[in-house]
Amino acid sequence: MLKPRSLRFRLVIWYFCTVMAIFSLAAGGYWLTIETALNHALDQGLRYRLIGLHHFLENIVPGGNQAIAAKLKENSELGELYQVFDASGALIGQSFGLERHRVPASPPPDLGFEIRYLTGGTDDFQLRLAWQKVTIEGQALILAVADPQRKYEGVLKAFSSVLLLSIPFILALAAVCGLWLGRRALTPVARITEDARAITESNLSARLAVPDSNDELQHLSQTLNEMLDRIEQSFTRTKQFTADASHELRAPMTLIYTAAQFSLRRQRSREELVDSMQKILRESKRTTALVDDLLLLARGDADRETVELVPMDAAPLLRDLAEQATAMAVEKNIRVSLQLDSEALPIRANEVRLSRLLLILVDNALKYTPANGSVTIEGRLDATEVVISVVDTGTGIAPEDVPHIFERFWRVDKVRSREAGGTGLGLSIARQIADQHSARLTVESELGRGSVFTVRLPKAD
Numbered sequence: 335m336l337k338p339r340s341l342r343f344r345l346v347i348w349y350f351c352t353v354m355a356i357f358s359l360a361a362g363g364y365w366l367t368i369e370t371a372l373n374h375a376l377d378q379g380l381r382y383r384l385i386g387l388h389h390f391l392e393n394i395v396p397g398g399n400q401a402i403a404a405k406l407k408e409n410s411e412l413g414e415l416y417q418v419f420d421a422s423g424a425l426i427g428q429s430f431g432l433e434r435h436r437v438p439a440s441p442p443p444d445l446g447f448e449i450r451y452l453t454g455g456t457d458d459f460q461l462r463l464a465w466q467k468v469t470i471e472g473q474a475l476i477l478a479v480a481d482p483q484r485k486y487e488g489v490l491k492a493f494s495s496v497l498l499l500s501i502p503f504i505l506a507l508a509a510v511c512g513l514w515l516g517r518r519a520l521t522p523v524a525r526i527t528e529d530a531r532a533i534t535e536s537n538l539s540a541r542l543a544v545p546d547s548n549d550e551l552q553h554l555s556q557t558l559n560e561m562l563d564r565i566e567q568s569f570t571r572t573k574q575f576t577a578d579a580s581h582e583l584r585a586p587m588t589l590i591y592t593a594a595q596f597s598l599r600r601q602r603s604r605e606e607l608v609d610s611m612q613k614i615l616r617e618s619k620r621t622t623a624l625v626d627d628l629l630l631l632a633r634g635d636a637d638r639e640t641v642e643l644v645p646m647d648a649a650p651l652l653r654d655l656a657e658q659a660t661a662m663a664v665e666k667n668i669r670v671s672l673q674l675d676s677e678a679l680p681i682r683a684n685e686v687r688l689s690r691l692l693l694i695l696v697d698n699a700l701k702y703t704p705a706n707g708s709v710t711i712e713g714r715l716d717a718t719e720v721v722i723s724v725v726d727t728g729t730g731i732a733p734e735d736v737p738h739i740f741e742r743f744w745r746v747d748k749v750r751s752r753e754a755g756g757t758g759l760g761l762s763i764a765r766q767i768a769d770q771h772s773a774r775l776t777v778e779s780e781l782g783r784g785s786v787f788t789v790r791l792p793k794a795d
Contacts, residue, residue, distance in 0.1 A: 345519065346512035353508035361497045368493055372486040373462070377451050380464035383479040384449060387416055391477075392470050403427040415461070415481065421474035432480065435459040441476045453483070460484065522551045530558065538566040586617035593617075630763060641684045641770040645794050648679035648720055651689060652713045659696045659709060668700060669708040676715040679722075680794040683771055691767040691775075692722065694760040695787045699726035703784070715793065722789045731779035739777060740765045 394405045399420060406418065406427040414431040417439060425439040432439075437455055445467045455461030461480040468475055522545060529542045541562060544555040590613075597610040656672040663670050692711075699709045703726045710725040731739060740761050768775040772792055779785035 343516075345516040346509070349512035349515055350505075350508045353504070353511070357504050357508075365490070365493065365497070369490060372489060376462050376481055376483075376486065377464065380451070380462065380479050380481055381449060383416075384464045384466055384477055387418075387477050387479060388466075388468055388470075391418070391468075391475065399426050415479060417478040417480075419476035419478075421476070423476065426475075437461065437480075441465060441478065445476060455480070455483075526551070526555060526558070533562065535569065538562065538569055586621045589617045590614050590621075630766075641687055643682040643684055643771065645680065645682055646685060648681050648683070648688075648713060648722065648791070649674055649677065651685065651692070652679075652711055652722065655689070655692050655696060656711050658693065659700065659711065662697070663700055663709065666700065666703070666705045666707075668703055668705070671708065671710050673710060673712045675713070679713050679715055679720045681720050681791045682794045683791065687767045687770065691764045691789065692724070694764045695724040695789075698760060699724050699728060699785070699787070702726065703728035707784075718793055720791045720793050722791070724787045725784065726786075727784040730781040730783050730785055731777070732781050736777060736779060740775075 391402065394401055402418060403426050406416075406429075414429045417428040417432060418426045419439075419441050420426055423441050428437075428439060435456060435458075437459065442450065442452060442465060445465055447467050450465045452463050452465065453460065454463050460483040462483050463478055463480045465476065465478050468477060526542055529540075533540050541559045542555045544559065545552050593610045593613040597607055602610070652672060652674065656670060659670040696709065696711070703709055707727040709727075710723075712721075712723040712725065714721050765775050768789060774788075774790040776788050776790075777785060778788070
């Protein structure tokens with residue numbers, strides 16, 4: 335049963351209305367065509383009769399109007415419907431049929447020598463008339479011949495009857511074809527719906543069947559499959575993120591639990607207790623930092639964080655960053671330098687967030703740069719952008735690892751990163767902060783030669 339709100343019902347109604355509209359237009363067009371053709375045939379007959387009347391009068395004009403009138407009454411070979419007038423419009427003679435039906439005897443004004451076809455007669459005797467002004471032997475005459483319009487009414491009535499009788503058949507055929515078309519057209523949609531309902535979180539790898547039809551349904555199936563690809567990737571990343579977060583939290587929590595259990599197992603000396611508390615404090619700080627990073631990323635994913643951007647100059651920020659980096663690099667004897675090609679670097683940014691982004695990049699460069707290496711902070715002004723780069727002479731990143739460095743919990747060197755206190759979330763946070771500033775964060779790296787992290791921020795007016 336069709337539901338009034340269903341697409342199939344609406345498709346049937348639209349098809350039905352379309353067929354009826356086409357049928358109505360076609361029927362009207364055919365009717366007008368037939369009527370025009372019949373009138374044309376009627377006019378052609380009148381034309382030949384008018385020519386015959388003209389030839390007939392050529393033989394009797396020298397006798398004057400009385401001779402014409404007398405001859406017209408005697409001869410009936412020209413047909414029963416005609417009128418002849420003199421140049422002033424006075425009636426000379428007419429057929430008995432027109433006289434009997436009291437058809438008005440007056441020629442149209444401004445009649446020329448070309449044949450003019452008009453409709454006339456009386457209410458109960460409609461005529462089609464052909465008028466022409468002629469000159470015979472110097473005498474001007476006005477001729478008219480006529481035919482009843484009902485002559486072809488039977489043809490039009492018969493055609494109209496056929497049209498009326500065919501309406502129920504057309505209606506039934508339109509309804510049946512509409513139902514068939516709706517069912518056939520929406521069968522692939524129903525199949526797509528069933529396949530989509532069968533896809534759950536347990537089988538997100540399943541995909542819809544794509545018909546090889548090169549039509550809208552094929553494009554719809556391909557689009558839905560692309561959407562399912564994105565959903566599966568997002569779901570997989572979420573599961574992986576949850577698993578990685580659990581794994582990262584498990585290690586410090588295990589160390590905290592072990593240190594506490596070790597301290598309480600029996601009486602300990604003060605030195606042993608202090609050592610256990612230091613381990614618990616260290617791991618607690620690491621866990622707190624990890625949780626803060628996770629919350630920051632989660633808020634960014636949910637678009638719950640509104641970052642207020644204000645006009646500022648990035649040059650002083652880079653100078654402060656270079657001072658912090660210099661202090662951090664003392665232990666490894668790494669040389670930190672600052673290169674600015676402009677006194678002012680105008681941008682719109684959140685100073686706290688941008689500082690954290692750049693500090694992440696600098697901290698990452700210092701971690702992977704060996705002793706006696708160098709880290710350079712660069713700032714330059716382009717036509718539409720402010721470009722900030724952090725260049726190091728560190729170990730670099732393998733080409734196959736470059737696409738993954740902004741993934742959460744991903745590390746080039748997992749063991750060394752954990753020993754250095756890293757959580758594997760720094761570059762992910764940096765990418766998120768860059769997105770909040772409508773900036774682009776890119777990396778260029780060569781294994782064994784170092785890396786270049788670049789932030790491109792829109793220049794402020």
